[in-house]
Structure formats: C-alpha cells, structure tokens
Amino acid sequence: MATRHGTTPSQTIGPFHRIMVPWEGGAELVAPDHPAAIHIQGCILDGAGQPVDDSVIEIWQANVHGRYAHAEDTREVPLVEGFEGFGRAITDGDGRFDIVTVKPGCVPGPGETVQAPHIALSVFARGLLKQLVTRIYFADEAAANDQDPVLRTITEPGRRDTLLAVPRASGGAPPVYDFEICLQGPRETVFFDV
Amino acid sequence: MDRPNSYKRDEAGEQPPYLHPEYRSTVLRAPKQPLVPLPHTLSEITGPVYGHEKVGPLDHDLTRQHDGEPLGERIIVLGRVMDSNGRPVPDALMEIWQANSAGRYRHEVDNHPAPLDPNFSGGGRCVTDAGGRYRFVTIKPAAYPWGNDPNAWRPAHIHFSLFGTAFATRLITQMYFPGDPLLACDAIFNSIPDAGARHRLVCRLDLEHTEPEWALAYEFDIVLRGRDATPMEG
Incomplete structure (x- = not known):
C-alpha cells in the first residue's frame, strides 16, 4: 500500500480575484450567434436574500453530442472543434451571470445508467472556504431527468427542482434559461459533495 | 462501474468546513442543508485541462510585467504539484494573485x-x-487589515488556483509564509481543523534554490486528490 500524501486544504478565493489574469472567452463557450447557442442567466443569493456580487462561477460540460473534450472520455462520440466545455464568469453587482453555451448531450452514469443533459457548476466566493458544486439540469428534458441517476437520489421535489434551469417563456432566439442559486433559505440549492 | 476511476475523498479535518463563524462571511453563505454525495461519473473524472496555450512568456514573473521593477522584497516561489498517490501533475495550469509589498491589491474594492x-x-x-x-x-506580499473584526489582519499570503486532471481535483487555496505571527489569529487559516493539514499551507524557506545576491526562494508543494485505485502501475 503506497503512502497517502495529505491533500492541500482549500481556502477562500476572497474578494480580490479580479486581479487574476483575465480568462479569455469568459463564460461564452460558443459565440452568441452560434445556431445552437443558449443563454443560461441567473443570480446567486445569500442567506439574507442579498446578491452575491463578488463570486466566480466556473462551468464544465460535454458538447452537444455528449462527449467531453478530455483524454479520459475515449468513447466513439464526436468531438466538436473549438468547443472546450469550460467557462468562467464573475457575478455582477446584482449577483447575476450569463453563460452562452450549447445544451450538452447525455453522458453515461454509473452502471448502465444515462445521465440527463447537465452542466457542472462551481461557485467560488468570499465566505466560501471551499467551492460549492452544483449541477444545472434542464426543465424541458423531463423524460431524461426522470432517468438521471443523480436526480433520482434527491427525493424531496422542492430540492430536486433547485437543479433545473427553466426556459423563459418569451421564446426569443437564442433561447434563455433561468437558473437561480440560493446559498441558504427555503429555496437553498442542492450542493454536492464531490 | 465508476469505482476504479474515482478520486480519493479527503480525510476528516483536512478541508475547512463551509460554516466557520469566526470567519464572519461564512455565516450567510455556508449552505445549511447537508451536501448530497455525488458518485464520480464521467462528468467528475473529466474536467478543464489547460497548459501552455494559456500562458504568456512573462506570466510567471510578476516583477517584469511593467516598464519598471516593483518595490519590495523579490522572491522566488517554487515547488511541485503532485497527487495524493505521490505522482507528479505535469503540464498543468496554475494561476496566482496577491497584494503588493504594501499590502494593497490592485482592485477597486x-x-x-x-x-x-x-x-x-x-x-x-x-x-x-x-x-x-x-x-x-x-514580490513578497504584506499583511493587510480586513473587516472580519475591528482589528483583523490577514497574514501575508499568495492565492493559488489549480485545475489538476479533473473537475474533482479543482483547488483554490492560499500560501502563507513561515514564522508569521498573524497565522495564530487568522480566521481563514484556522478554519482548517487539522493542524497538520493547516501547516501544509505554510511554505518553507529554500536556501538551495535561493539565487545569491538576487532573491530568496520559498518552496510550496501542492497535493491534489489522487485516484482511489490505480488499475495499472506505471
């Protein structure tokens, strides 16, 4: 048995992360005029209902075919040239963010299960000693969501719904989904222990 | 099915809790519901992996980004990034940010x-x-006051950000300097329950890599989560 080296502890990103070298592309994973582009717009609220205006969100997702641009995804599913699947945004003065991306395809889950389209999302902020991890699922993928092995473990309906991005009724192009992140309170978002 | 690919869980006390009331900002931001355990699926064992394409030739030298040299004590910060199985993490993007030698960030807030x-x-x-x-x-950063209590001062630190090999290995942390008396009363440093783990964030003076007549070196090794089981040794 090899010796385990103790892992380096996490510390908060703090309030001064804007002096990091800016992330090229931000949270635009595709150009806004991409034919399959969607916007995921949302805000982050603290336990007093106040906007979290100093956080960084990062997202990670598969492409439209359900393939991750990563060496460990070796399945015979096409890559999309230029699509990396990663984005980073800083919330604005109202705690809001705007992700421009494509809806990912389904990816395999444990055993024979299939995971519904989803985007992994991390929140880093002052007051968070470690990132919070959640997932964005899509409310208009009801059939896939019902089979999703992660969503199925969340049995309280109100909790499960915190993971759903909801298509905005206006029906414009590109489509807009709303996704609110509540750190605490009656609508507290489900966060995962990864 | 996913078990052979999983990353090791951190041990108790190794990571800070979300709620640490001595750090006041955690009170309204720490979730109150327990976290939901997430099996490591393809979504967690893949992740953003960036390397040389994100780094300009002078990005590693914060003293050469302007026409003149910054004021303060020039230092070298170096080390090794490995996983908890002791394997090096090669070709991995690291980001740092810090206050200047007077304890001021170039930041509007x-x-x-x-x-x-x-x-x-x-x-x-x-x-x-x-x-x-x-x-x-x-440049060695300086301590600065913060609003956690009327006389709270952050020990000198450098923020580090690493992606590692997977979504599950993402780490943002802070490096501190040895012998800093402010460490004993810092609410953020002391949020890590295990004293041994806490002191992994304190770098070591490294005379071997110090460049005589030019700059002291400090060594800071970083350990990211490693795989639970490695099917092949190699």
Missing part, C-alpha cells in the same frame, strides 16, 4: 490606505513541467 505600485499588477500564471515542478518570481 480594496480601500486599504496603502500605496498602489504602478509596476505591480499581482496576477500570474505558469504551467508545471514534466515532473510537476513550477516556479514564479514575485
């Missing part, structure tokens, strides 16, 4: 009445080499 340095921005990047080694040149 930093009101500390200490001078800005026109020759210091405070942000850098580098990529680990084939052996997981990295090296930055910068």
Whole structure:
C-alpha cells in the first residue's frame, strides 16, 4: 500500500480575484450567434436574500453530442472543434451571470445508467472556504431527468427542482434559461459533495 | 462501474468546513442543508485541462510585467504539484494573485490606505513541467487589515488556483509564509481543523534554490486528490 500524501486544504478565493489574469472567452463557450447557442442567466443569493456580487462561477460540460473534450472520455462520440466545455464568469453587482453555451448531450452514469443533459457548476466566493458544486439540469428534458441517476437520489421535489434551469417563456432566439442559486433559505440549492 | 476511476475523498479535518463563524462571511453563505454525495461519473473524472496555450512568456514573473521593477522584497516561489498517490501533475495550469509589498491589491474594492505600485499588477500564471515542478518570481506580499473584526489582519499570503486532471481535483487555496505571527489569529487559516493539514499551507524557506545576491526562494508543494485505485502501475 503506497503512502497517502495529505491533500492541500482549500481556502477562500476572497474578494480580490479580479486581479487574476483575465480568462479569455469568459463564460461564452460558443459565440452568441452560434445556431445552437443558449443563454443560461441567473443570480446567486445569500442567506439574507442579498446578491452575491463578488463570486466566480466556473462551468464544465460535454458538447452537444455528449462527449467531453478530455483524454479520459475515449468513447466513439464526436468531438466538436473549438468547443472546450469550460467557462468562467464573475457575478455582477446584482449577483447575476450569463453563460452562452450549447445544451450538452447525455453522458453515461454509473452502471448502465444515462445521465440527463447537465452542466457542472462551481461557485467560488468570499465566505466560501471551499467551492460549492452544483449541477444545472434542464426543465424541458423531463423524460431524461426522470432517468438521471443523480436526480433520482434527491427525493424531496422542492430540492430536486433547485437543479433545473427553466426556459423563459418569451421564446426569443437564442433561447434563455433561468437558473437561480440560493446559498441558504427555503429555496437553498442542492450542493454536492464531490 | 465508476469505482476504479474515482478520486480519493479527503480525510476528516483536512478541508475547512463551509460554516466557520469566526470567519464572519461564512455565516450567510455556508449552505445549511447537508451536501448530497455525488458518485464520480464521467462528468467528475473529466474536467478543464489547460497548459501552455494559456500562458504568456512573462506570466510567471510578476516583477517584469511593467516598464519598471516593483518595490519590495523579490522572491522566488517554487515547488511541485503532485497527487495524493505521490505522482507528479505535469503540464498543468496554475494561476496566482496577491497584494503588493504594501499590502494593497490592485482592485477597486480594496480601500486599504496603502500605496498602489504602478509596476505591480499581482496576477500570474505558469504551467508545471514534466515532473510537476513550477516556479514564479514575485514580490513578497504584506499583511493587510480586513473587516472580519475591528482589528483583523490577514497574514501575508499568495492565492493559488489549480485545475489538476479533473473537475474533482479543482483547488483554490492560499500560501502563507513561515514564522508569521498573524497565522495564530487568522480566521481563514484556522478554519482548517487539522493542524497538520493547516501547516501544509505554510511554505518553507529554500536556501538551495535561493539565487545569491538576487532573491530568496520559498518552496510550496501542492497535493491534489489522487485516484482511489490505480488499475495499472506505471
């Protein structure tokens, strides 16, 4: 048995992360005029209902075919040239963010299960000693969501719904989904222990 | 099915809790519901992996990003990034950011009445080499006051950000300096329950890599989560 080296502890990103070298592309994973582009717009609220205006969100997702641009995804599913699947945004003065991306395809889950389209999302902020991890699922993928092995473990309906991005009724192009992140309170978002 | 690919869980006390009331900002931001355990699926064992394409030739040297040299004590910060199985993490993007030698960040929300340095921005990047080694040149940051209580001061620190090999290995942390008396009363440093784990965030003076007549070196090794089981040794 090899010796385990103790892992380096996490510390908060703090309030001064804007002096990091800016992330090229931000949270635009595709150009806004991409034919399959969607916007995921949302805000982050603290336990007093106040906007979290100093956080960084990062997202990670598969492409439209359900393939991750990563060496460990070796399945015979096409890559999309230029699509990396990663984005980073800083919330604005109202705690809001705007992700421009494509809806990912389904990816395999444990055993024979299939995971519904989803985007992994991390929140880093002052007051968070470690990132919070959640997932964005899509409310208009009801059939896939019902089979999703992660969503199925969340049995309280109100909790499960915190993971759903909801298509905005206006029906414009590109489509807009709303996704609110509540750190605490009656609508507290489900966060995962990864 | 996913078990052979999983990353090891951290041990108790190794990571800070979300709620640490001594750090006041955690009170309204720490979730109150328990976290939901997430099996490591393809979504967690993949992740953003960036390397040389994100790094300019002078990004690792925070003292050469402007026409003049910044004020303060020039230092070298170097070390090795490995996983908890002791394997190096090569070709991995690292990001750092920090206050200047007067304890001031070049940031609109930093009101500390200490001078800005026109020759210091405070942000850098580098990529680990084939052996997981990295090296930055910068200026030793200073302590600064913060609003956690009426006389709270952060010990001098440098923020580090690493992606590692997967979504599950993402880490943002802070490096501290040895012998800093402010460590004993810092609410953020002391949020880590296990004293041994806490002191992994304190770098070591490294005379071997110090460049005589030019800059002291500090060594800071970083350990990311490793795989639970490795099917092949190699």
